[in-house]
Amino acid sequence: MTNVIPKEILKIYHRLEKQGFQAYFVGGSVRDLLLKRKVKDWDLTTNATPEELLKVFPDGFYDNQFGTVGVPLKIEDKEEVIEITTFRTEQSYTPTHKPEKVTWGKTLDDDLSRRDFTINAIALRIGEKNVFELIDPYDGEKDLKKKIIKAVGDPSLRFKEDALRLLRAIRIATELGFTIDKDTWEKIVEDAPLIKHISAERIKIELLRVLASENPYDGIMLLKNCGLLEQILPELLKGIGISQARPGRHHKDDVFTHNLLSLKFCPSKDPVVRFATLLHDIGKPEVSAKDKQGLVTFHNHEVAGARMVEKICDRLKFSRKEKEKVIMLIRWHMFSVNENQTDAAIRRFIRKIGVENVKDMMDLRVADRLGGGTQTAESWRLKLFKEKIEEQLKPAPFSINDLVIDGNDVIKILNIKPGPIIGKILNEIFAEVDEDLSKNNRKFLDQRVRELGQNLIE
Ligand code: CTP
Numbered sequence: 001m002t003n004v005i006p007k008e009i010l011k012i013y014h015r016l017e018k019q020g021f022q023a024y025f026v027g028g029s030v031r032d033l034l035l036k037r038k039v040k041d042w043d044l045t046t047n048a049t050p051e052e053l054l055k056v057f058p059d060g061f062y063d064n065q066f067g068t069v070g071v072p073l074k075i076e077d078k079e080e081v082i083e084i085t086t087f088r089t090e091q092s093y094t095p096t097h098k099p100e101k102v103t104w105g106k107t108l109d110d111d112l113s114r115r116d117f118t119i120n121a122i123a124l125r126i127g128e129k130n131v132f133e134l135i136d137p138y139d140g141e142k143d144l145k146k147k148i149i150k151a152v153g154d155p156s157l158r159f160k161e162d163a164l165r166l167l168r169a170i171r172i173a174t175e176l177g178f179t180i181d182k183d184t185w186e187k188i189v190e191d192a193p194l195i196k197h198i199s200a201e202r203i204k205i206e207l208l209r210v211l212a213s214e215n216p217y218d219g220i221m222l223l224k225n226c227g228l229l230e231q232i233l234p235e236l237l238k239g240i241g242i243s244q245a246r247p248g249r250h251h252k253d254d255v256f257t258h259n260l261l262s263l264k265f266c267p268s269k270d271p272v273v274r275f276a277t278l279l280h281d282i283g284k285p286e287v288s289a290k291d292k293q294g295l296v297t298f299h300n301h302e303v304a305g306a307r308m309v310e311k312i313c314d315r316l317k318f319s320r321k322e323k324e325k326v327i328m329l330i331r332w333h334m335f336s337v338n339e340n341q342t343d344a345a346i347r348r349f350i351r352k353i354g355v356e357n358v359k360d361m362m363d364l365r366v367a368d369r370l371g372g373g374t375q376t377a378e379s380w381r382l383k384l385f386k387e388k389i390e391e392q393l394k395p396a397p398f399s400i401n402d403l404v405i406d407g408n409d410v411i412k413i414l415n416i417k418p419g420p421i422i423g424k425i426l427n428e429i430f431a432e433v434d435e436d437l438s439k440n441n442r443k444f445l446d447q448r449v450r451e452l453g454q455n456l457i458e
Contacts, residue, residue, distance in 0.1 A: 001033055002124075002132050006075045009042045012057070012082055013126060019056050021048040023084075024108060024123035024135065031119050034144055035176070044084045045111050045123065053084055060084075087111040109137055116158055116165045117172065117184075118143045118150045143181075149173045150181035159187060163194035166228060167206040174210050174219030185226065192227035200317045203232060207316070211271040211278070217264035220278065232316075235308055236278070238285040246295050251372050255284045262371030268363040272322050276329040276360075277367045282308050283330075306331035325360070328353055333364050337385035346388050358389060398437065400430045405445050413446060414453040425452050 005025075016023040023046045025033075032039045046053070050062045053069040060071040067086040072079065087110055108123055115121040118140040125133045134141065138152050149169050151158045159165050166188050173180050180188070195203065210219035223229040230237055239255030251258060259281050266277040283305030284298045291297050306327050313323035332353055341349075353361055366377045378386070405413075407422045416422075429448050433440045439448075 002126055002130050004033065004039070005042065005126075008073050008075050009082060010126065010130075012071060012073065012084075013044065016044070016046055016048065016053075016056060016084070019048075021046050021052070021056075022108065024125050026111075026123050027115070027120050030122045030124045030134075031140070031144065033124070034122070034141060042082050044082065045087055045108070046084055047087055047106070047108075048084075049086055053086070057084075088114070108135060112137060113152060114161070115152055116162070116168060118152055119148075119172075119178075121152045147176070147178040148181050149176075149178050149184065151184045151187070155184045155187035156191065159191045159194060163191065164198045164202050164206070166191060166195050166226075167198075167203060167232075170219060170222045170226065170228065171206045171209050171213075174215055174222065175213045177215065180222075188226045188228070192231055195228055195231045200315060204316045204318065207232065208271040208275070211263075211274040212269070216266075216271075216274055216278075217260060220260055220263065233279075233312065235282050235312060239281065242285050242288055243296060244284075244298075253373070255281050258371055260371075262364075262367040265370035266363060266367035267377075268360055268367075270360065272318075272325055273329065273360045273363060276309075276326045277364055277371075279305065279309050279312070279326070280330050280333050280364060280368060281305065282312075302331055302334045325357065328357060329361060329364055332361065333368065335361070335365075337365075337379070337381045339381055339384055341385075341388070343388070343392060346385075346392050350389065350392060355393065358393070362386060362389075398434060400426060402440070403430060403433060403445070404440055404442055405429075405449070410449055410453075413449045414457075416453070416457070421453075421456055424456065425449055428452055 013023050013025075023044055025042065026045045027043045029039045029042045048056065050067055050069050053071075054060050054062060057069065057071045060069045062069045067088055069084045070081040071084060072081050074080070087106065087108060112121045112123060112135070118138040120140070121136075121138050122140040123135040125135065127133060143150050149172055151165075151169075169180055169184065169188055172178070210216060210223070213219060220229065223232070224237070236256065236259065239257075239259055242255040244251035244253065244255060244258060253261065259278055262280060263274055263278040266274050268274060268277075281298075281301060283301040283303065286304045286308070287298055287301045289297050289299070309326055309330050310323065313326055318326070335349060335353075350358060362382075365382060369379070369382075370377060403426065407418070407426065410416075410422050410425050411418060429445055429452070432448065433445075439445070
């Protein structure tokens with residue numbers, strides 16, 4: 001198991017031990033090692049204080065209040081940082097994860113007892129000849145095998161220490177396909193409102209990780225069922241009970257269910273595209289009305305939705321680029337795939353949404369169809385529309401503008417005044433180059449312009 005730990009990381013580990021300090025791998029790295037998943041970060045915990053760590057690793061940097069020293073290193077030519085954290089206990093904590101006073105713990109058990117979930121509270125020590133030992137006072141390995149997320153000790157205390165853990169429980173359960181222990185779940189439901197103490201930046205990271213997972217639909221359902229969705233994306237819940245049923249239409253579910261099912265069927269793996277898919281019909285409740293026959297309508301819901309989602313993205317501190325993409329996808333998701341559209345209309349559509357967004361927009365349409373109960377991902381019209389888009393996206397055929405020389409070059413080469421002769425020469429060489437594109441080089445064309453010029457001027 002330990003043979004997957006990069007040797008550069010092991011070197012740092014052994015350097016600490018050689019200096020007489022205790023060192024353990026902890027957290028996500030041990031969890032993922034035991035699960036045979038790819039380890040993202042190798043976190044170490046130690047009894048060395050930050051000051052002592054900086055003496056052992058002079059190129060390390062210490063820049064926060066949590067006692068973490070980052071040590072830069074290179075793994076396969078890639079710059080990485082290993083985080084080494086001093087055993088700690090926190091006192092007078094608040095749910096915002098801003099302990100008023102951090103004190104360094106004396107023992108590994110102090111440290112493990114303050115970690116969030118049992119599966120994240122397993123420590124790994126590497127001994128002689130890489131023989132390893134697990135220190136697992138909270139039976140994390142057993143919970144890993146049972147696929148259970150369970151708080152270390154009293155869940156309520158763990159959530160009050162840092163309310164982000166409420167969301168982490170859902171995110172980790174979703175990513176790993178685990179279930180949440182009953183007691184821990186009940187406390188999440190009870191403490192869900194505490195999430196409002198957590199910064200939008202941290203919430204956004206967890207939310208996008210839920211969306212990027214293999215089971216984003218299950219993750220969002222968990223968030224709804226425990227009450228966290230109401231805190232994070234209350235707008236989404238407004239779709240509950242808003243019927244979309246119209247005779248002859250596929251839609252049978254309410255707006256909320258349709259938004260979620262669309263996410264479930266979204267072909268894109270990009271969490272931002274999935275976010276837009278989840279929110280694509282968020283404007284419907286606001287504009288819902290009845291037509292003359294008493295049937296529901298949602299005119300301009302994409303305009304209302306785009307407006308709403310701009311505020312949501314600002315609230316969740318999405319980057320400008322991400323926000324613009326989400327707004328664009330929602331604003332134009334009702335695009336027509338009418339088979340009678342001209343090529344120019346197709347080109348206008350591409351320009352409006354941006355070439356780089358075409359695939360994501362098509363993915364949203366497929367998600368919307370499947371999430372609306374349609375059996376096939378693509379109608380013949382959508383297929384045809386995609387083909388027409390492909391056609392328009394193909395590189396334009398070689399034209400006179402693609403020659404490596406232009407009229408100004410001809411004027412300079414022949415030292416003549418502008419006149420119809422320029423166009424004649426360009427057309428002539430274009431015809432030659434069009435037959436053999438390798439001729440489109442400066443040296444050859446220079447020569448040809450001189451020859452043609454001589455003939456034409458004589
Ligand atoms: N931790 C915690 N409470 C938090 C955040 C982190 O107790 N709010 C502890 C957990 O033991 C966690 C470790 O710090 O395993 C490292 O945290 P982090 O790197 O944020 O997450 P990982 O659990 O490593 O998960 P992942 O690698 O999937 O991000």
